[in-house]
Amino acid sequence: MPPRIILLFSGKRKSGKDYLTDNLKKLLSDRSEVIKISQPIKSHWAKEKNLNLNELLSDGEYKELYRIEMIKWSDEMRDQDYGCFCRVACQNAADKPIWIVSDIRRKTDILWFKENYGDLIRSIRISADLETRKKRGFQFTSGVDDVTSECDLDDYTDWDLVINNGKGRQQLEEQLGSILGLLSHL
Numbered sequence: 001m002p003p004r005i006i007l008l009f010s011g012k013r014k015s016g017k018d019y020l021t022d023n024l025k026k027l028l029s030d031r032s033e034v035i036k037i038s039q040p041i042k043s044h045w046a047k048e049k050n051l052n053l054n055e056l057l058s059d060g061e062y063k064e065l066y067r068i069e070m071i072k073w074s075d076e077m078r079d080q081d082y083g084c085f086c087r088v089a090c091q092n093a094a095d096k097p098i099w100i101v102s103d104i105r106r107k108t109d110i111l112w113f114k115e116n117y118g119d120l121i122r123s124i125r126i127s128a129d130l131e132t133r134k135k136r137g138f139q140f141t142s143g144v145d146d147v148t149s150e151c152d153l154d155d156y157t158d159w160d161l162v163i164n165n166g167k168g169r170q171q172l173e174e175q176l177g178s179i180l181g182l183l184s185h186l
């Protein structure tokens with residue numbers, strides 16, 4: 001059974017992508033599946049370098065030790081085939097009507113999903129002010145925060161929904177409610 005809708009989430013580091021998508025998953029429970037494009041990247045890296053995959057997948061500091069290398073390697077792979085990680089992540093996804101893709105970063109990610117799933121796609125940008133992100137542990141890192149991985153979608157404007165998850169944000173229930181609005185036709 002193919003998905004009936006695919007929610008593509010984007011946002012800067014510590015904007016709250018994992019926080020909001022984890023809570024959305026809890027709300028939708030077994031109707032949904034969270035897909036992470038970074039999963040096949042981290043799996044490869046864990047095997048190659050004998051690292052702890054669970055730590056790489058968590059929101060702690062561990063992944064930051066390897067982020068620049070993972071960005072470089074994954075961009076080389078994308079130069080040959082921009083859909084390579086999107087494809088593997090989706091191939092491994094469970095049969096659920098709602099897919100929650102928690103980490104799109106590049107215009108080519110959106111392009112790949114459009115080419116493969118067309119009208120099923122809805123795109124959501126999570127924004128948060130710098131001060132809030134810093135309080136959550138964000139520190140500017142050259143080679144990470146000034147490259148495609150973090151910046152390619154900064155000038156993208158065609159979002160179906162933009163959610164403020166910084167100062168002045170709504171309660172979680174309201175934030176999730178606006179996302180559910182994208183599913184109302186299901």
Ligand SMILES: Nc1ncnc2c1ncn2[C@@H]1O[C@H](COP(=O)(O)OP(=O)(O)O)[C@@H](O)[C@H]1O
Binds near residue numbers: 059
């Ligand atoms: N609205 C929020 N309320 C409380 N804590 C939040 C909120 N949004 C994010 N956080 C916390 O901030 C930290 C960074 O969020 P995370 O979802 O990991 O960001 P990202 O995946 O975008 O890097 C996590 O510890 C998360 O629990």
Ligand SMILES: C[C@@](O)(CCOP(=O)(O)OP(=O)(O)O)CC(=O)O
Binds near residue numbers: 012014018063149
């Ligand atoms: C190499 C990466 O895939 C690492 C992504 O790791 P996360 O998606 O865990 O990052 P944040 O949640 O924003 O902190 C980045 C890329 O450019 O593909």
